[in-house]
Amino acid sequence: MSIHSYGVQGVDWEERIRFDRLRDERLARVRKILDESSLGALLCFDMNNVRYITATHIGTWAQDKLARFCLLPRNEKPVMWDFGSAARHHQLHNPWLGEGRSRAGISTMRGAMSPQSGRAEAVAEKIRAELAEHDLLGEPVGIDAVEPEVLFALQKAGVQVVDGQQVMQEARMIKTQDEILLLNQACSMVDMAYDHLYQAMRPGFRESDAVALANKVLYEAGSEFVEGVNAISGERCNPHPHVFSDRAMRPGDPAYFDILHSYNGYRTCYYRTFAVGGASRALIDAYKRCRYLLDAAIALIRPGATTADVASVWPKAQEFGFANEEDAFALQFGHGIGLTIWEKPVFSRLVSLDHPEVIQEGMVFALETFWPSTDGWSAARIEEELVVTATGCEVITRFPAEDLLVAGRPMYTTGGALPMEREVTSDRNTILDHEAGLAYPRIPTSASNGTGNGHVADPGASSLI
Numbered sequence: 001m002s003i004h005s006y007g008v009q010g011v012d013w014e015e016r017i018r019f020d021r022l023r024d025e026r027l028a029r030v031r032k033i034l035d036e037s038s039l040g041a042l043l044c045f046d047m048n049n050v051r052y053i054t055a056t057h058i059g060t061w062a063q064d065k066l067a068r069f070c071l072l073p074r075n076e077k078p079v080m081w082d083f084g085s086a087a088r089h090h091q092l093h094n095p096w097l098g099e100g101r102s103r104a105g106i107s108t109m110r111g112a113m114s115p116q117s118g119r120a121e122a123v124a125e126k127i128r129a130e131l132a133e134h135d136l137l138g139e140p141v142g143i144d145a146v147e148p149e150v151l152f153a154l155q156k157a158g159v160q161v162v163d164g165q166q167v168m169q170e171a172r173m174i175k176t177q178d179e180i181l182l183l184n185q186a187c188s189m190v191d192m193a194y195d196h197l198y199q200a201m202r203p204g205f206r207e208s209d210a211v212a213l214a215n216k217v218l219y220e221a222g223s224e225f226v227e228g229v230n231a232i233s234g235e236r237c238n239p240h241p242h243v244f245s246d247r248a249m250r251p252g253d254p255a256y257f258d259i260l261h262s263y264n265g266y267r268t269c270y271y272r273t274f275a276v277g278g279a280s281r282a283l284i285d286a287y288k289r290c291r292y293l294l295d296a297a298i299a300l301i302r303p304g305a306t307t308a309d310v311a312s313v314w315p316k317a318q319e320f321g322f323a324n325e326e327d328a329f330a331l332q333f334g335h336g337i338g339l340t341i342w343e344k345p346v347f348s349r350l351v352s353l354d355h356p357e358v359i360q361e362g363m364v365f366a367l368e369t370f371w372p373s374t375d376g377w378s379a380a381r382i383e384e385e386l387v388v389t390a391t392g393c394e395v396i397t398r399f400p401a402e403d404l405l406v407a408g409r410p411m412y413t414t415g416g417a418l419p420m421e422r423e424v425t426s427d428r429n430t431i432l433d434h435e436a437g438l439a440y441p442r443i444p445t446s447a448s449n450g451t452g453n454g455h456v457a458d459p460g461a462s463s464l465i
Contacts, residue, residue, distance in 0.1 A: 003184050003387060003394055008222035008263070017185075017264075022178035023055040023096055027078070030171040034074055040139020041073040042164050043127060045107070048339040049144050049168050051265055053078050056094060056102075058086045060225045066147055067107045071127060073134045081105025081126060108147050115149060124153035131159065142167050173336060173344045174362040179266060180387055183337065183364050186223075186263035187385055187396045190270045193217045193259055194399040201276055201407035203251050207231035207244040214259055223261045227341070230258035233276070238372045238379040240331065251277040252424035254373075255407075256381040260341055269341045269366045270397050271383035277408040278422045281444075282373040283380065287404040290371040290380035293332060297347070297367050301359060301386060301393040307347045308356035310334060310367070314349060320372055325350040331370035336363065337385060363388040364396075380404070419444050 006016045030053055034042055044050050045066045051057050054070050062068065062083065072078045080102050082090060090102035105126055108119045131137045142164020143151075154161050175183070193214045200213055211229040218226050231244035233255040249255055256273040273290070275283060296313045317328035325348070334347025345357040345365060368383035382401050386393040411418040421444040422429045430439040 003180060003396065005184060005188050006181070008185065017178050017181045019055075019178070020096075022176060022182075025176040025178070026052050026055070029174070029176070030072065030168070031075075033167055033171040034072065034142075037142070037167050038140060039074070039142040039162070039164065039167060040136040041071055041131060041134075041141045042167060043069065043071050043141050043143045043146075043161075044164070044168065045069045045146055045150075046144045046168075048265075050080070052168070052172060052339055054080045054094075054097060056080055056082065056086075056090055056097075057265065058083055065107075065109050066145060067109050069105070069107065069123070071130055073130065073136055074139075076134055077101060079103065079130055081123075108149055110147060111149065120147070120149035120153040121157075123150050124157040124159065127154060128157040128159055144168055169344045172338050174360060175338060175364050175387075179338060180362075180364060182264050182266035183268075183385070183387075184396045186261065186266050186268045187270065187398070189218055189221045189223060189263060190259045190261065190268050190397070191399045192221060194257075194272055197257065198274065198405060198407050201249060201255060201274060202409060203277060204248050205276075206246050206248045207233055207236075207255075208246045210255075210257065211244050214257075218259075218261050222263065224264060225262045227260040227262065227267065228258070229260070230271075232256050232381075235377045237381075238377050240370060240379070240381065249276045250424075251408075252280060252422070253277075254279070254283050254378040254380065256379075258381075258383065262339075265339050267337055267339065267341045268385065268397075269335070269337055269368070269383060270385060271368055271381045272399055272401055272405075273380045273382060274405050274407045275420075277406065277411065278418065278420050279404055279406060280373070280375065280378070280423050281421060282375040283378045284404055284421060286371045286373040286378065287380040287382075290369050290382050291402070293369040293371065294367060294382050294384060297334070297369070298384065298386065298393065298395070301388060302391065303359060303361045303388060305359045306356035307334070307345050307352040307359070308354075310347050310359075311349045311352040314369070316349065320370075330368075332368075334365055334367040336365045338364065341366075359388055361388050361390050413441065415441065 047063050050070050053072055068082045070078050070080045077098050087102050087104040107123050113119045140160045140162045143161050144165050196217045197210055210231040214229045215226045233247055233249045234253040237254050253276040255276055258271045260269055297310045300310050314332035317325050322328035329350055336343030336345055364387050366383055366385045370381050372379045384395050385397045386395045406420045429442050431442050432439050
């Protein structure tokens with residue numbers, strides 16, 4: 001298929017994303033995987049799995065409640081139990097569910113309702129009755145995530161509960177054509193967010209300002225949910241803290257970001273690194289190494305290759321300052337992406353070398369790399385999302401990252417534009433002429449051979465450079 005970019009609206013004059021086809025193909029895929037398994041039914045409380053099966057959604061506020069659930073019996077349509085009036089809304093507006101398959105039902109809301117209320121037992125009885133109606137009560141039921149009280153109530157009711165996560169992961173691993181278009185559209189919105197960030201960053205711009213700006217741009221562009229904006233700058237870059245702060249950026253800082261949002265449920269995980277005002281040679285070198293590790297992995301992506309093939313080109317944890325692979329986990333990393341940011345397959349030296357998975361056409365995943373600078377505090381982080389094609393892959397994250405971008409307004413001295421390659425503090429960017437009692441700007445090597453953008457120092461200092 002051709003991976004097109006469209007607007008966020010549906011139109012009558014151009015075939016774009018077809019949501020009817022999306023719903024049908026997702027359900028058909030999970031039913032096929034279920035039929036091939038040993039399970040009699042799937043019981044899902046994870047909202048992303050519920051959405052994949054039923055195409056219902058009630059807002060991200062319910063994401064962590066485990067309150068709504070659906071049952072997919074073998075060879076049957078799914079049954080949905082939802083949060084109060086949401087069930088009535090589905091009856092009116094979700095005709096694909098079918099008559100009588102959207103019902104009110106609520107779990108314990110992560111234990112907020114007391115055990116004496118009987119909510120866990122009510123959930124178990126709903127499932128038991130449905131299984132009995134389809135003569136599946138003696139069959140194993142795969143479950144994805146569950147509250148302890150509900151698990152115990154299901155077992156007490158005679159339901160044989162087993163792990164259903166792998167069935168759902170396998171079903172969601174290969175993306176349909178409309179899922180790929182949705183993922184591509186989600187990436188295009190982050191392209192725009194990065195352009196706004198690039199234009200806004202300058203000394204004094206805080207990590208929290210970057211988070212606010214990215215949220216504003218994405219929601220105005222049509223995002224359904226900005227799951228997180230990981231904004232890291234300066235000394236916070238190494239080690240990677242995985243959370244933003246109110247730190248203000250300073251001249252010469254590295255700043256890297258991961259933007260995670262969803263468009264119609266489909267997520268992004270998309271890192272970029274910038275330098276603020278200028279970059280040290282240590283950061284430039286770290287960026288080039290980080291880019292190499294990423295591109296070496298991308299070059300291996302094709303159907304039939306394995307996650308072990310990819311992970312093997314990444315350095316061991318000890319080679320970049322960590323004791324073992326758990327300590328360095330997720331710094332040289334890959335993961336499937338879809339309705340959640342972490343799906344199958346996973347690429348990591350921690351698990352992939354001994355337990356490889358085969359790369360298949362139609363997979364969509366992100367590959368992300370990290371490299372610390374020799375200065376001991378700065379670092380580079382880059383990530384690309386890609387679609388596996390019949391002959392290789394296509395990258396769908398398009399904001400430029402082949403070289404380190406410098407953000408911030410150009411600065412000028414009496415000699416011209418301030419070089420983009422310079423050390424963080426001013427005293428390291430000059431050469432002293434002790435005899436004359438003068439200091440001259442140091443011209444980076446790249447500028448002296450005509451490839452840089454540094455200004456020319458005083459001719460009297462040329463012998464000192």
